[in-house]
Amino acid sequence: MIDLKYIRQNPEQIQQAIINKNEKADLAALLALDESRRKLQYDFDTHKAEQNRMSDVIATKKRNKEDASKELSEMSLVAEKIKQLQAELSQQNAELDSLLLRIPNVPESDVPIGNDESFNEIIRHEGELKKWDFEPQDHLQLAQANGLIDFMRGAKISGSGFPVYSALGARLERALINFMLEYHQQKHGYSELMVPLMVNRKAMTGTGQLPKLEDDMYRCNEDDLFLIPTAEVPVTNYYMDEVLSYKDLPLLHVAYSPCFRREAGSYGKETRGLKRLHQFNKVEMVRFCLPEDSPRHLEEMLDNAEAILKAFGLHYRVLKLATGDLSFASQKTYDLEVWAPGSKEYLEVSSVSNFGEFQARRANIRYRDAAGKMQFPHTLNGSGVATPRLMIAILESYQNADGSIQIPDVLKPWLELRINK
RNA sequence: GGAGAGGUGACCGAGCUGGCUGAAGGUGCACGCCUGCUAAGCGUGUGUAGGAGAAAUCUUACCCAGGGUUCGAAUCCCUGCCUCUCCGCCA
16 A cells, blocks of 8 residues: 555645556545544544543552542543544544555556556567468367367366366476476575465455455455465465564565466457466466665566576567556556467466555565664565466467477476377 | 463563553664674663654554453453464364
């Protein structure tokens, strides 16, 4: 969340951010409530100060065995009043919090302004575009022909969007996950966490998925737990309510997890095959760092994600997201889109974001700086990367004329085989 | 699931027969001193969040969370959550 004091002092900037991000936060109501709450706070404080002072007087009198009945009867009235003020105050505080939690993070100044993805800025293209002397098939045909993925049976047992990876498909998927996990640990210095797949409301609020996206998540009502839409949630909240030392920073974590997304209402062509799923696998990178270092860490994470695509020799492009396409909590995001030669389109496989102190404030993650002062670290995260679309790009890029798939060299340690029909 | 114990500051840990405790002591951290041989000794300082104020400063809240009793609660009562120990069940 944004510092309330900052909002109070820079309302125009916040309002502009709300507009640029297509959010519906009610800034006017927030400011009005803030005003009235401060008055109430002052009133409450004044009464409370009086009560505290008189309590001392009463205590002293009693100790000296003097009569305090006059003070006692006076104070019972004040106690009444305080109780009433307190009730009002805690109600206003709750309302204020709920309004504050709906104020989005402010995009950085170099983020392109525009209310949808058409304003995203293509920064560069990387990797070779492969050419074949035959017409490349798309991943659905290849997966089917090689018996790698069973969409029908997945739909039978769970519904559409829940594929079953079978036989070599399962091994390939597992190899991808292992390759990426190892790569980030060995080459990029991340430390692995294996995290719960269900988290509570507080954690979901900490990273900013709640309150906005409640309807997009699978939920266990009985226990008020949510299936994670990304490992970002448990990994970032790992340090929730903790005070770190500046010496601990930066912290780099990588985690593999399945990701669960309801994404109600997103049906159509897009949902065919592996492109859009309710459950998919992803390796996620998360960083906690000193505020002044976060821009550098964002670029490093982008490199880390790109390294995976480069390791497979895939063609991809790097996008800087426009304000309207930025997530609620992000202040700057790069997307990586890999080229799928069979489907002939770019597919998003990674989103790398800097959240500034936005998430740290929400999750109450702090650190003590060299001078001993409490500060909020900056948090960042990036997919490194999501497997389904990586799988698409690999199947389509490594196909042979006969419909078989060549296994990329980097996966050899996990998968020696060549997949044949 | 049953029985017991407990949740205090960055961390550990006193207090818990209600008022003089925002909270002893230690560790850590910061600064200074001393000493010099593999690391220590000594001194000083060190809560967070909100409100008022130009500032000095004043003030409020906070001892898991939420209620209650009381003029007054870290301390008493209730509810919830969590942790630990023992028993049961189970992968």
